[in-house]
Amino acid sequence: MSFLVLDGLTKRYGAATAVDNLSLSIEKGEFLSLLGPSGCGKTTTLQMIAGFVEPTAGAIALDGADLLAVKPAKRGLGIVFQSYALFPHMTVGANVSFGLEMRGIARGERERRVVEALDLVGLSGFADRFPRSLSGGQQQRVALARALVIRPHVLLLDEPLSNLDAKLREDMQVELRQIQRAVGITTILVTHDQAEAMALSDRIVIMNEGRVEQIASPDRAYEAPASQFVATFLGKSNVLMGRIAQGRLEICEGTWPSPCRLEGGSVAVTVRPEKIAFAEDGLEGTVRNRLFLGSQWLFQVETGAGVVLVIRQNSGESVPAEQDRVALAWRAEDMQIAPRDASEK
């Protein structure tokens, strides 16, 4: 039995379904991300776990016990909110201490654990400051300390890094992962940032329109996306139309041995830009744009199947220039093939 189990969780608002029959098992100590565009139901799912939203149907079990029967205040979950939701009229120390106070923990013990928690997030000596006098990153750390100090069963993070600037966000990602490892706490992160989800999580739940598209480890989801939605949402992808005839896949001039048994039908082929190489023959096209990104080159190649995005590592070798005629090739195992009808839904 997994530590936290969501079973057929559903939330409807009138005719609209925010979360549709979501089932999920989370192991103890796992870092799981709910990833999807806004309105995909990820935040609603988090709020149902937290108890702020009542599910229409389904069950949630924590460590084998029914969590829905427990009042939100008694669930013992640590939550970090997008807006941090610090208590502005209390000092940092009082903010962190609040949860311990509610648990009736004695003053001495309380003070010791507040110092410990602030140490953990690198904010020792900030206990007497007020939240308003802290930077966004520091407020975020206080929110994390406040959630962790009560030693929650599960840590819920609701877009915790989205209000930080890019540099700080990367630093906090590394730190968040370190802290999570150090404390060993089961963590659910809600985010719309695919890079963040991939960098932090053990597993990603990719959601769209209230439904789960795929549950997999970041690399599995990236390399073998279960749907075209996942392929385009996680990183960049090229989706090309082709057809399969006599065991071979044809995309305009290029042919590949067909890795699947779909015979004689139109298919949608998904290829990651970094898996595409320039070759002697294959899919022919003209380089329309060439962008230098430092460690990489990014090409937009116009082909008979549409504009194809190609990313090549900057290895010091010469690369095609704009307006050059090129041929694109990739390994048969680097593409995902789906029947055209299915991909169009």
Place this chain on the structure above:
Amino acid sequence: MTVAAAAPTRSRAPLTPYLLSAPALTLYLVLLFVPLLATALLSLHSFSLYKGIEDVYTLANYRDIFGDSYFYEIFVRTFRIAFLVTLLAAIIGAPEAYILNRMRAPWRGIFLLVALAPLLVSVISRTLGWALLFGSTGLVNQALMGAGIARTPLQFMYSETGIVIALTHVLIPFMMISVWASLQRLDPAIEHAAVSLGAASFTVLRRIVLPQALPGVLSGGIITFALAASAFATPAIIGGRRLKVASTLAYDEFLNTLNWPLGAAIAMLLLVANIVIILGCNKLLERRYAEVFR
């Protein structure tokens, strides 16, 4: 041409804001400061029944007021009423604002209108309405006696209780709107955060919501207090001829005794006392919440 246009603009620039605000400033000066100054000067003149107002400067009026327990009693009553009204308005208005803030459309709009209704009714008809309710055979007394709470009719008319009730009724909206403004700045996630940390609903209210709404309660209190202390029509009708407050006292001095200088002195003292109390509260508020709400 560009050069010619630029030069006068530069010299005119610093004057422009003053010129633009001049009409409003003039209006303000003429309508507020001139009458106030005239009243202040008037309060320093002397008055006698035979000679009328004399153009001298003396503090005799103020000496009279401070030396007479009759005036002292009236001023104490005025501020006692204002204090009670403020307290009641806070006790009723703050929860009202909280409930209203949690309501959804369309109920929020409907109940906001209901709550603001006292302000939409003319002060005379509203107060006369209270007078009808307060009479010894009025609805309030009949209800109290019918419910067995009172054996004989209670005295609401011509009593401080009546004035406090009627003033509280009309001043609650000011408190409510002020508290509501501060509640709307509250991040709804903050209450969720407190709940997730294990706080029961009442604790959330007491430890998290109330402290953040307190600046709103205090600023609403200042408005309520100032308006209650200087209210005229309600104490005049409910309090009648005998139960005077500072504003009705000043009115009587002006229009009945015709002792304008004394009336002016009473009005000035009411103003000064009001300003002192309000500035004191404001200082307290600023010092207490400086680091929290900037």
